[in-house]
Amino acid sequence: MKLIFLLQGIRIVQLALWNCLIEVIWFYGITFCGPLRSILVFEQSPSVIMVALLTLLKGSNSSSKTRGVIALMLGYLSLILMDSDATVESNHKSSHSHQSVLNHLFYHFIHNSGVSDHKGGVILLIFAVLIKMAYDSSFRHLAVEIGGPKRLYSLVTLFSAIFLTPVAILAFAMGEVYITSFIDFILLLFMGSMFVMVFDFYTESFCFQHVADPVLSSARWSPMIMFVCAFMFASAWYTGESHHASDAHVISGGVLLTLLCFIIACFSLTSSTSPRSRGGYYVGLSDSGMPLYTYGEAFLQKTSRSIMLLIKETLAEILANTDSRRIFWFLCANLSFCGIEFLYGFWTNSLGLISDGFHMLFDCSALVMGLVASVMSRWPSSKYYSYGYGRVEVLSGFINALFLIVIAFFIFLEALERLYDPPDISTDKLMIVAVAGLIINIFGMFAFHGATHAHSHGDDGSHSHSHSHNNASHSHSHSHSHSHSHGEANANMQGVFLHVLADTLGSVFVIISTLMIQYFGWKWVDPLCSLILSMLILGSVIPLLKQSMATLMQNMPPKTEEEFEHILHEILNMEGVMSYSNVHLWQLKSVFNIVSLHVQVSDDANDQIIRLKILKILKSINITQASVQVEKENFFHRISALCPSYKIPQRITKGVAIGHTSVSGNFCHHNEVCD
Structure with missing residues (x-):
């Protein structure tokens, strides 16, 4: 003991x-x-x-x-x-x-x-x-x-x-x-x-x-x-008051x-990992002795996905596409450089490195937005978004363009103020940061240069309707064909490229101004370079802003307008075609053009042959999806008898100048209610 x-x-x-x-x-x-x-x-x-x-x-x-x-x-x-x-x-x-x-x-x-x-x-x-x-x-x-x-x-x-x-x-x-x-x-x-x-x-x-x-x-x-x-x-x-003490x-x-x-x-x-009930809640027995359960949201456990599995699936989706892969690798390089600047800046209490780190972090936010848009644009269509999410890349390009314009505007105002009163500039470690940033941005320039040119392989879809006075049937058909096209530039990738271009020019101008200040003492060179940089950013970003805004407004693609007028002339000259109406042409995203067209043909014409010919002609000018409705004269007689308030749309016939006619402004009133 x-x-x-x-x-x-x-x-x-x-x-x-x-x-x-x-x-x-x-x-x-x-x-x-x-x-x-x-x-x-x-x-x-x-x-x-x-x-x-x-x-x-x-x-x-x-x-x-x-x-x-x-x-x-x-x-x-x-x-x-x-x-x-x-x-x-x-x-x-x-x-x-x-x-x-x-x-x-x-x-x-x-x-x-x-x-x-x-x-x-x-x-x-x-x-x-x-x-x-x-x-x-x-x-x-x-x-x-x-x-x-x-x-x-x-x-x-x-x-x-x-x-x-x-x-x-x-x-x-x-x-x-x-x-x-x-x-x-x-x-x-x-x-x-x-x-x-x-x-x-x-x-x-x-x-x-x-x-x-x-x-x-x-x-x-x-x-x-x-x-x-x-x-x-x-x-x-x-x-x-005690916080003023030195210790x-x-x-x-x-x-x-x-x-x-x-x-x-x-x-x-410390959260509990014990499994919870995923079924019903037992409330008792019935008169016959059978167990009774209540199923409701209050008793059901919603399963949550593992964050590692979500990251793995997201990375696989990012790396599966060329555009998103380029943005991702450049974003990783940018974040690494930004993290090094933050760590070294906090370690040495260097305000310049910390400020440049926040600037790089702002650039990374634009890259993240471009990466998200690149991934979302490939999501399949859903019940509420029947055209899919392709227009997200156009929206991303528009927002990036607005960001660049705001940045250029503030740089312009600050440069004007400093041009009249140049401040003292500390060039300590500035050259190292500028050269390192230039190397990163040159890598991004080479990565995104080829991605700003559109190159697509897609499916052309067609959609047609035919009506006959003697046959009450309504035919509906689709056709698809493979197409290869070089079209408009990707607005999302163009916006990311312009961000990288602006940073590259900024690094070049910082190097120039640093050398001038160190060797000649010319403090006015820094605001002058900033002024030139703001002008270059504005000049390069305005075309992207106009293009993305026009696409969001569903305008006709500029490069397709002249060709489309010739196509309409060719359709009018087809055998059996009398006129056309309700012409709509718009651009969904960079290389995705959509056409909706009503064609009036003679009663003895073969509407399916005419429809296939029109689809073939439209495909030649890189129309990705076309909806062609073939109408005969008997259809208008029948619909007028059934619905007297039906308004026949304006028709374009041979001899009418197409340029003086609104291409996408004619809307037929098919939704009139007839008793």
Whole structure:
């Protein structure tokens, strides 16, 4: 029995030593990076971190776990890379030469690693959290043998105080600790011990006794509540007068992003993965003894697709097409360069690199819009979009053109203002950024140059109607034929190409202006180059704006207009054709032209032969889809007798100048209601 007590005592002392190590590392971590950052890192639940590690190592079928791992990694990265807090003195050797060896060890470890103080503090706290995970596991196993967690916690706290008290007294005696008021110090020590040591432990114990799933509930809500409360207290503290102090660990954008990512991670990684019912809800038995179920939306589980499967399918769809593949690879190159600029800019606190990174990010948004349009334009037609989504690429080109015009307009105004009063320009690292951007944009120029010329292989569809006075039947037929055409340029790819062209010219002008400023001191060259750049952007984007706007307005394709007039003359000269009416020609997208035409023929003419001849003629001018309605004179007599209010449309006969007649303005009133 004595041997058992001795072994348990040794294990308790070992736990106390590990607890002392964790507390010391936590103390230096909070010194380096401040209380808010230490709470965000150190108070993260070990269960959340363990689930994230298991998901990374073994994988998971749950999309929520994957989202949680991504959010947790983004939180740590943003706190290390996007947080510019640096408040501890860098010249520690001269200002803290009187401190202990332990202080020198931590300070020199941080400064010799080449990172700022708060980054070193975050790394120390992450290391402390990993040690704490092993400590908690040993604590739970030993608590079962000792007789409960309360007793073990009291013993570990007692031994930790015994070990740390001599160190604190020695530090106070050597003059390393400066206490202005012993009353305030004792009061703060008592309050801190009560809330951090006692109140926190009993609150967690209460939750474990009264909550259905205490481990996951505590791992989810405890860190989230602490994070939000700490952020609120820090916001109130740093917005007061004390935030002007030089040693204040103020709140940055990286801290805010970390807070949001950690909350998402806590919620996602602790979500239940138990299967739910996908069937009906049992409500009882019928009179005959059969079970009764209620099926409704409230009892049905909607299945969610895995985010990895969605990404895989989307990538396969992107890489299956030449246009979307070109945009995707250039977008990856652009995002990589943008990420390098952001990381290096945040690391070196270079505002120029960060500003250029945001500029590259804006360009990436245009590429993303072009990529989405390229993918959506290939979606099949649906019930509500019978023509499909092909016109999305025209809309994307129109929006990109508007963006470029707005950019060129603001560049023009800013260049005029700076031309009269040239400001001082810092050329530090400007040449490197401009050359790197030029290389990326030249790659994009070569990638998109061939894609701006339309090249299509498609199916020609035809649609015809024939009516006869002696036969009440209504015939309806379709025909399809393969076509190969070189037509109008793809508006979406043209808009992306113009964005890349504008960036390429911008990089060239930046290089020119940088050289002129460095060697000759000509500060007016920069606004002059910007003025020329805005003119070039406007001159190149206006044709795209006009073309895409005309396509959205369903105008006749300009390159097809003259040929189409000759085709109409040829149709009038066909044997049996008397006239035509209701001519409509419009462009759906770059190489997709549609024609709707009514042809009036003699009663003895073969309407099917005439229809096939017309379709063949229309296909010769790259008409992708044609709807030809063949009408005979008996049809008009019959429809006039049945519906006296029917208005016969204007007909174009031989000898009438087509150019003086509206091609697409005649609408027949077939929707008249006749009693």
